Amino acid sequence: MxxxxxxxxxxxxxxxxxxxxxxxxxxxxxxxxxxxxxxxxxxxxxxxxxxxxxxxxxxxxxxxxxxxxxxxxxxxxxxxxxxxxxxxxxxxxxxxxxxxxxxxxxxxxxxxxxxxxxxxxxxxxxxxxxxxxxxxxxxxxxxxxxxxxxxxxxxxxxxxxxxxxxxxxxxxxxxxxxxxxVMIDTLLKHRPRFQKPSVWNEVGLEKGKYIVMTLHRPSNVDEEEILKSLMDEIMNNTQDIPLVFPVHPRTAKILKNLGISYDRLHMVEPLGYLEFNYLVENSLAVITDSGGITEETTVMGIPCMTLRDSTERPETVTLGTNELLGVNPKAIKPAMEKLFSGNWKSGSIPELxxxxxxxxxxxxxxxxxx
Missing domain, CATH: 3.40.50.2000 (Glycogen Phosphorylase B;)
Incomplete structure (x- = not known):
């Protein structure tokens, strides 16, 4: 035919x-x-x-x-x-x-x-x-x-x-x-090609012994006091493990003004797709205010904490590995305690x-x- x-x-x-x-x-x-x-x-x-x-x-x-x-x-x-x-x-x-x-x-x-x-x-x-x-x-x-x-x-x-x-x-x-x-089409196709970013060797990262963080939403990063409170709570409750923070251009300017600096906080420029997802796949957890990243962590089985009051991707919470913490910095401590105690949910992959x-x-x- x-x-x-x-x-x-x-x-x-x-x-x-x-x-x-x-x-x-x-x-x-x-x-x-x-x-x-x-x-x-x-x-x-x-x-x-x-x-x-x-x-x-x-x-x-x-x-x-x-x-x-x-x-x-x-x-x-x-x-x-x-x-x-x-x-x-x-x-x-x-x-x-x-x-x-x-x-x-x-x-x-x-x-x-x-x-x-x-x-x-x-x-x-x-x-x-x-x-x-x-x-x-x-x-x-x-x-x-x-x-x-x-x-x-x-x-x-x-x-x-x-x-x-x-x-x-x-x-x-x-x-x-x-x-x-469709995001998962791309993830699954390119997963075998994920590339180790330069920061891995530069700071001596180890699989499952660091956290990846992304913040870019105006509600989290545009007001200096809010951003400082979030950063302080995150750093005070992540024990002594490294945090890798690919910094959105908007956020970089504000962080510079705040003078935020910790030895184990590694702020890097935005990464390529293959490098960023290599970091996510090998991390202990992800802290983010992105929607798309919560889908990727769900498929890769990586614990994810979303610093937002709402999500347009509820299946990442009801089925996946994501938890919606809200924007109150005080929610970070109990979430970290849950993570470090090994009690984070395993999650499953949504239909199709x-x-x-x-x-x-x-x-x-x-x-x-x-």
Whole structure:
């Protein structure tokens, strides 16, 4: 039997570090279909939202992502300025060269901006990681999620919770596709290739004898007193083991102003995907305010403490290794006591987090557009 013939051009939107991990396996899945003589192609669009090499460039190299077909060059500025720049750039591209579908991932500014622009240009939108909600409107990402899903045609979800969120907001069942988690596709593919970062030998790290920390949310790092209280509680309750802290550029400035320094606190520049996950996989635990990292720790079975009052990924708590500590620094001590006593939960892996999500997404798109 000859393969079915399609003639479909998909715009893949990537603008910030989390996007690249989600786009990479979708590109792989499309290329697999192309090998079967299926007429599907993609146009990789880098919005330029993250323009620092440490925040984006190395991810293209490490994850085998091809050079972008287009770079909108949005650059820095406020969220409104970035949104406007991305929308203007993408609109011009679509006016000149329209596509059949705009596929956006996650919840960054680029996701929302391109989804709205495409829909206004009468191009359907598919949202990967649709339906996740934190309920916290103070988070810019939550506004991005709500706005994106409001103009989405096809919803690809990571969990039953996300499915329910969408149904409760009035989305019809036939537009919701429970496919799993593309982040885990990337994790499982590249896990054998994780690379030991230079800090490992520089400070003499040992497997299971250090903690990885990431902090970047404004609620934790923008106010000096809050950040200092968090750092003091963390350092006072982690016994004498090293902490490795890849520092987000926003956080680095504030830490410098505070003059925070401990011999066993190793602050390093943002790491590449392979180096960072090598650290996570071999750590005792992770302290973070990121959402994506809680998914990776869940699959790798690493205890994770999230310094937030809410999470858009509740399955990492109900099923995985993550615990939501909140933003009160006093919650850190009992969590550390639980960790060091060996009583942290083991967790399990959520349904369909199996490394095959991107294949399910592309197959579903081919069915929809046949």
């Amino acid at each position: 000859k393969p079915k013939k399609y003639n479909m051009l998909i715009d893949l939107i990537a603008g910030a570090r989390p996007n690249f991990m989600k786009i990479a396996p979708i590109i792989d899945a499309i290329k697999e279909e192309q090998k079967k003589d299926v007429k599907i192609s993609f146009r990789l669009i880098h919005t330029g939202q993250h323009y620092d090499k440490n925040m984006s460039g190395s991810f293209f190299e490490q994850l085998g992502i091809p050079a972008p077909n287009e770079n909108l060059g949005a650059g820095g500025g406020t969220q409104a300025e970035q949104t406007a720049s991305i929308m203007i750039g993408y609109e011009k591209l679509l006016m000149d060269k329209p596509s059949d579908l705009c596929l956006v991932v996650g919840d960054v500014t680029s996701t929302m901006a391109c989804a709205i622009t495409a829909q206004k240009m009468h191009i359907p939108v598919a949202h990967v990681e649709a339906g996740i909600r934190s309920g916290d409107w103070k988070m810019p990402e939550e506004i991005n999620r709500l706005a994106t899903d409001a103009v989405t045609n096809y919803f690809f979800t990571t969990s039953d919770v996300a499915n329910s969120n969408l149904k409760n907001s009035g989305v019809e069942d036939e537009r919701i596709f429970f496919v799993g988690n 987090w199996d490394g095959k999500t991107s294949t399910r997404i592309v197959n579903q798109l081919l069915t929809l557009f046949a």
